[in-house]
Amino acid sequence: MSGETGLPGGWEVRRSNTKNLPYYFHPATKDSRWEPPTGTDPEKLKAYMASHHSSSRIANPPFQTPEGKIRCAHLLVKHRDSRRPASWREARITRSPEEAMEIIKDYEKRIKEKGESLSDLATTESDCSSARKGGDLGLFGKGDMQKEFEDAAFSLEKGDVSGIISTASGLHLIQRLE
Known part of the structure; x- marks a missing residue:
């Protein structure tokens, strides 16, 4: 296990030049993937990603929002009854809907009462792959979600x-960005 990252031996976190997103790479095998490899310590990876790949490193796009489109970030907590009960953090999500509700209520409290950033929380806690981008879903219009x-x-x-x-x-x- 790689000490600081929590990744299995030989794996490292790199940043994609084209997407400006972190990904996982094994130099010896040349294997690369967006999802953490099997055997990753999720708590160590969360801590590493929070300190090295937080949303404060992600620049806002320098363009005007097209008419009828908005841009949002979100933090998603899945449960066993979710459409796809798996994520980059957990291969199989087994928590109940009630447990998921307690978790997201805590995040809501941290954002609204303690002033924590939804983007920073999403980076380490969201069950959506958009966590890599601080929960940013990009632009979307009516009918897209x-x-x-x-x-x-x-x-x-x-x-x-x-x-x-x-x-x-x-x-x-959900936080509206644009």
Whole structure:
């Protein structure tokens, strides 16, 4: 196990030149992947990603938002009844919907009462692959997302964070960025 990263021996975290996202690479085998390899210590990897790949290193795109499109970040907590109960953090998610609700309520409290950044929390805690980008989902318009997510996202003002939103994917906190 690689000490600081929590990755199995020989694996390292690199940053993609084209996507400006972290990925996992094994120089000896030339294996590369977006998801952490089997045998990764998720707690060590979370700590490493928070200190070396936090959202503060991700620049906001220098363009105007097209008409009818918005940009949001989200933090997703999946549970065993989610549409795909797996993530970059856990190969098989077994927590109950009630356990997921308790987890996301804690994140909501940390954001709203303690001033923690949704983006920073998403980087280490979100069950969505967008965690690599601080939860940033990029631009989307009406009809691009699940209805519950879309309704909540489009009702937010820039900078606002939603309450807890339940979709087939799991439980979300959403922040409107653009």
